[in-house]
Amino acid sequence: MDNQDIAFILNEIGEMLEIQGEHPFRSRAYHRAAYAIQGLAEDINDIYKENNLEKIPGVGKGIAERIVELLKTGKLAYYEELQEHVPPGLLQLIGIQSVGPKKAKLFYDKLGIADVEELLKAADEHRLKDLPGMGPKAEENVRAGVLEFQHLRERILLSEAYPLAENIIRQLDEFDFILRVSAAGSLRRMKETIGDIDILAASNEFSKTMDVFCNLSEVSRVLAKGETKSSVITQIGLKVDVRVVSPEQFGAALQYFTGSKEHNIHLREIAKKKGLKVNEYGVFEVKTEKRMGGAAEEEVYNLLGMQWVYPVLRENKGEIEAATLNNLPNIVNLSDIKGDLHVHSNWSDGLNRIKDVARAAKERGYEYVAISDHAEKLKIAGGLTVDDYRRQWEEIEVANKEIGGVTILRGTEVNIDNEGNVDFEDDFLREFDVVTASIHGGFSQNKEQLTRRILRAIYNKHVNVIGHPTGRILGKRPPYLLDLKAIFKAAAETGTFLELNSFPDRLDLKDDYLKEAKDVGVKFVINTDAHSIGQLRYIFYGLATAQRGWLEAGDVINTYSLEEMMKMLGKE
Numbered sequence: 001m002d003n004q005d006i007a008f009i010l011n012e013i014g015e016m017l018e019i020q021g022e023h024p025f026r027s028r029a030y031h032r033a034a035y036a037i038q039g040l041a042e043d044i045n046d047i048y049k050e051n052n053l054e055k056i057p058g059v060g061k062g063i064a065e066r067i068v069e070l071l072k073t074g075k076l077a078y079y080e081e082l083q084e085h086v087p088p089g090l091l092q093l094i095g096i097q098s099v100g101p102k103k104a105k106l107f108y109d110k111l112g113i114a115d116v117e118e119l120l121k122a123a124d125e126h127r128l129k130d131l132p133g134m135g136p137k138a139e140e141n142v143r144a145g146v147l148e149f150q151h152l153r154e155r156i157l158l159s160e161a162y163p164l165a166e167n168i169i170r171q172l173d174e175f176d177f178i179l180r181v182s183a184a185g186s187l188r189r190m191k192e193t194i195g196d197i198d199i200l201a202a203s204n205e206f207s208k209t210m211d212v213f214c215n216l217s218e219v220s221r222v223l224a225k226g227e228t229k230s231s232v233i234t235q236i237g238l239k240v241d242v243r244v245v246s247p248e249q250f251g252a253a254l255q256y257f258t259g260s261k262e263h264n265i266h267l268r269e270i271a272k273k274k275g276l277k278v279n280e281y282g283v284f285e286v287k288t289e290k291r292m293g294g295a296a297e298e299e300v301y302n303l304l305g306m307q308w309v310y311p312v313l314r315e316n317k318g319e320i321e322a323a324t325l326n327n328l329p330n331i332v333n334l335s336d337i338k339g340d341l342h343v344h345s346n347w348s349d350g351l352n353r354i355k356d357v358a359r360a361a362k363e364r365g366y367e368y369v370a371i372s373d374h375a376e377k378l379k380i381a382g383g384l385t386v387d388d389y390r391r392q393w394e395e396i397e398v399a400n401k402e403i404g405g406v407t408i409l410r411g412t413e414v415n416i417d418n419e420g421n422v423d424f425e426d427d428f429l430r431e432f433d434v435v436t437a438s439i440h441g442g443f444s445q446n447k448e449q450l451t452r453r454i455l456r457a458i459y460n461k462h463v464n465v466i467g468h469p470t471g472r473i474l475g476k477r478p479p480y481l482l483d484l485k486a487i488f489k490a491a492a493e494t495g496t497f498l499e500l501n502s503f504p505d506r507l508d509l510k511d512d513y514l515k516e517a518k519d520v521g522v523k524f525v526i527n528t529d530a531h532s533i534g535q536l537r538y539i540f541y542g543l544a545t546a547q548r549g550w551l552e553a554g555d556v557i558n559t560y561s562l563e564e565m566m567k568m569l570g571k572e
């Protein structure tokens with residue numbers, strides 16, 4: 001059992017307690033502990049061995065005992081007992097907006113509804129509206145919620161799929177008869193959400209390859225097992241397809257199955273003009289049917305007269321033209337990143353102390369990290385007052401002296417209110433090293449109002465960065481309506497940086513917008529918005545999005561040294 005497994009189970013316990021109508025205090029305790037464990041940088045097995053479970057924030061004696069049972073036996077009697085009273089489909093229901101634990105329980109108790117499909121059927125047949133506390137309007141809301149839920153669940157976050165794929169690839173790679181193995185499809189292109197996981201292997205022993213794949217411990221169900229392709233469902237419910245090809249076809253097959261579809265259509269058109277044919281088996285001369293190559297992906301691109309194209313760019317958005325001119329962007333890499341300007345500490349709703357954040361940043365090899373806690377108007381997140389910040393700065397000063405090798409900066413995440421004002425006066429804002437301004441409420445305003453709010457923040461000369469600019473939460477909330485052209489123009493004019501928030505369900509600004517903004521001269525900062533030191537690793541997903549948005553190191557201020565970056569922020 002690892003951190004994610006434990007967190008998953010604790011979360012489900014919290015949800016089952018909610019459904020059972022237990023005191024909210026009890027379910028919240030489980031959610032808090034799950035959240036804390038999810039964000040841990042250390043392996044929970046090690047924490048247990050050192051006898052430190054109760055030092056994890058939110059983990060008291062009772063929950064610690066449950067964790068011990070799970071770690072020791074891989075099972076938890078209490079969890080199994082709850083599961084007997086709460087069918088698993090019912091847990092999905094509370095994931096639907098407009099359904100919560102109370103309504104889920106009501107639908108189950110009165111109508112025996114125990115999963116999403118049954119709920120949709122009941123709504124279609126108007127069986128919900130006469131239940132206590134419902135009515136036609138509430139029924140329609142539930143129906144809309146279910147449809148939205150089903151639509152969103154068709155794809156999963158890259159951050160859920162990536163570690164699983166990595167794990168499978170690592171295991172397959174250990175067999176001598178599997179010569180090459182790689183992710184393909186949208187996962188290899190690092191799209192923010194993924195349909196299925198596609199993996200491609202090269203081997204001369206097809207059936208042996210299929211055998212080891214279908215027998216991996218991650219597999220819960222084999223959907224189809226064929227000679228060259230198998231599909232399985234994993235323990236965590238994701239579908240994985242593995243294809244096996246002979247080594248001399250690997251490059252062509254990898255190119256073909258990586259896509260995107262649009263990219264490949266464009267490539268085939270180019271091949272045609274050159275008298276060539278490109279497919280999953282190789283590159284062929286049409287006239288003679290002679291095979292020209294295809295063992296390596298580079299061969300495919302080179303035979304078509306262009307540079308090899310990074311998978312993250314293969315969306316037919318100009319990369320083929322650029323590769324033909326030998327002019328692909330030099331995309332930003334993880335090793336370019338020198339710091340993080342948006343990290344929360346336990347002064348607001350973060351988990352860790354400033355010192356721990358600084359040490360974790362140093363361990364990542366960063367030169368600097370800005371503690372950017374919420375400001376006072378965001379009360380639910382423990383927003384800080386002027387006095388709080390002044391005391392925080394004292395702690396930052398002490399930590400800077402104590403730790404060394406990494407510079408802790410005075411940051412803040414102020415709120416852009418409904419009129420576009422931020423929490424503090426100019427004189428106070430000036431004292432921060434970096435001011436990030438974000439929208440955290442009033443999402444339902446119209447496009448003009450929302451745009452005006454952000455523009456006002458951009459024109460505030462003490463605001464350096466606009467945080468998570470479009471406010472979307474993948475799978476939960478669409479981006480708010482904005483006139484992005486006006487915002488990009490204003491950001492470029494004023495030298496205000498736009499954030500690429502690396503949180504896996506945000507990735508905001510998204511790839512297409514990054515490219516569009518870059519083209520009009522906007523500069524960016526790639527932040528994690530980490531609420532615990534474990535989440536600093538999310539920079540990986542931000543980086544992938546930045547690459548998909550064609551960003552180069554020069555476009556991103558946190559690739560610059562501390563001194564250069566402070567100059568760019570107007571702080572010298």
Ligand SMILES: [Zn+2]
Pocket residue numbers: 413438440467468
């Ligand atoms: Zn925020």
Ligand SMILES: [Zn+2]
Pocket residue numbers: 342344413529
């Ligand atoms: Zn934040």
